[in-house]
Amino acid sequence: MKWETALKDYLLFLRIERGLSTNSVHSYGLDVKKLITYLEDKVINISPIKITPNIIQEFVYNAAKHLNARSQARLISGLRSFFDYLVFEDYRTDNPLELIETPKIGRKLPDTLSEKDIDDLIGAIDLSTNEGERNRAMLETLYSCGLRVSELTHLKLSDLYFDEGFIQVTGKGDKQRFVPIVASTIKYITIYIEQVRSHLNIQTGHEDTVFLNRRGRQLTRAMIFTIIKQLAIKINLNKNISPHTFRHSFATHLLQNNADLRSIQLLLGHESITTTEIYVHLDKKHLTEVVEKFHPRK
Incomplete structure (x- = not known):
């Protein structure tokens, strides 16, 4: 079996059998491609069925020189998943990563924004432009609904159930859920749809997409990252934030x-x-307050 064939079949398995998102499938594929590149550079001609733990160990050791512990753990996990697939399909009888230890990493706590930070970021949007109305609606949706950035970019007009007070969200693995949406966010999305989006030259295939760029196409994840970074600079917010920060803040403020x-x-x-x-x-501090308020031995 050639590496290219094994990788192609593996990615198809991840997408169809496991139902992983396109981004997740791409990430798993990159892990295997790094190993393939290493073998080519070292002129090691061995198939995925015959590759030994020693060769894998040497690859991981070399990769570790350029990766932090978290990235090393991610690489090992990705390769372990690939060889688990080969075992599952009876191409191999063992996983060559079974005895390779994953680096110990601490649990990374997500960055969060205060309510004032969020108000300041949204308040810094220039509403005199069409893009400003769109950006306000997007950030309000990210925060008030706790969406992933991919869930925001793929949000459809047909997902909006404003009369019922919900939106339908398609998450990882194409799993759908209904999320409540507050009246103020409904108002901002409605303003954007009626006053801005309705005047765009919407491209074929994007007719149902809520948030569009000025060319009438679905916004990219990178564009939303850029919008948020620029707003952070504008208000001198000295935090490393991303669209996911709004999701973390949503959950933290609820808690x-x-x-x-x-x-x-x-x-x-x-x-x-x-x-x-x-x-x-x-x-x-919040946990201390909960114990003091609710525990019988307070």
Whole structure:
């Protein structure tokens, strides 16, 4: 079996059998491609079925010189998944990464914004431009609905159930969930749709997409990153923020206001409650207040 064939079949498996998103499939593919490039550079002619743990260990050792612990762990995890697939399909009887240890990494707590930070960022948007109205609607949606950036860029007009007070969100693995949307965000989206979007020359295939660029096409993730970075510079916000920061802030502010983790899990579309539990670690002061208020031995 050639590497190219194995990789192609593996990526198809991830997309169809496991239902992973395009971005996740791409990331897993990059991990395997790094190993393929290493073998080519070292002129090591060996198939994915015959490759040995020693060769994998040497590759990981070389890669570790240029990667931090978190990136090393991600690479090892990606390769382990690839060889698990080969074992699953009976191409191999063992996984050559079984005995390779993953670097110990601490749990990375997400950056968050205060309510004032968010108000300042949105307040810095120039509403005299068409893009300003769009950007306000986008950031309000990111924050008030706790969306991933990909969920925002793929939001459809047909996903908007404003009369019921919900939007339908397509998350990782094409899993759908309904998220409540507040009246103020509905207002900003409606203004954008009626006063800005309606005047765009919308390109074929983007007729149902909510947020569009000036050429009438779906916005890219990179463009939304750029918009947020520029606003942060504009208000001198000395924090490393991204669209995901709004999602983290959404969850943290809900927790601080005594929302339960199960509800936050459903709103965020987390498959596991353990993913949501990271927010418990963000605000020790809030946890102290909860114990003092609700514990019988207070």
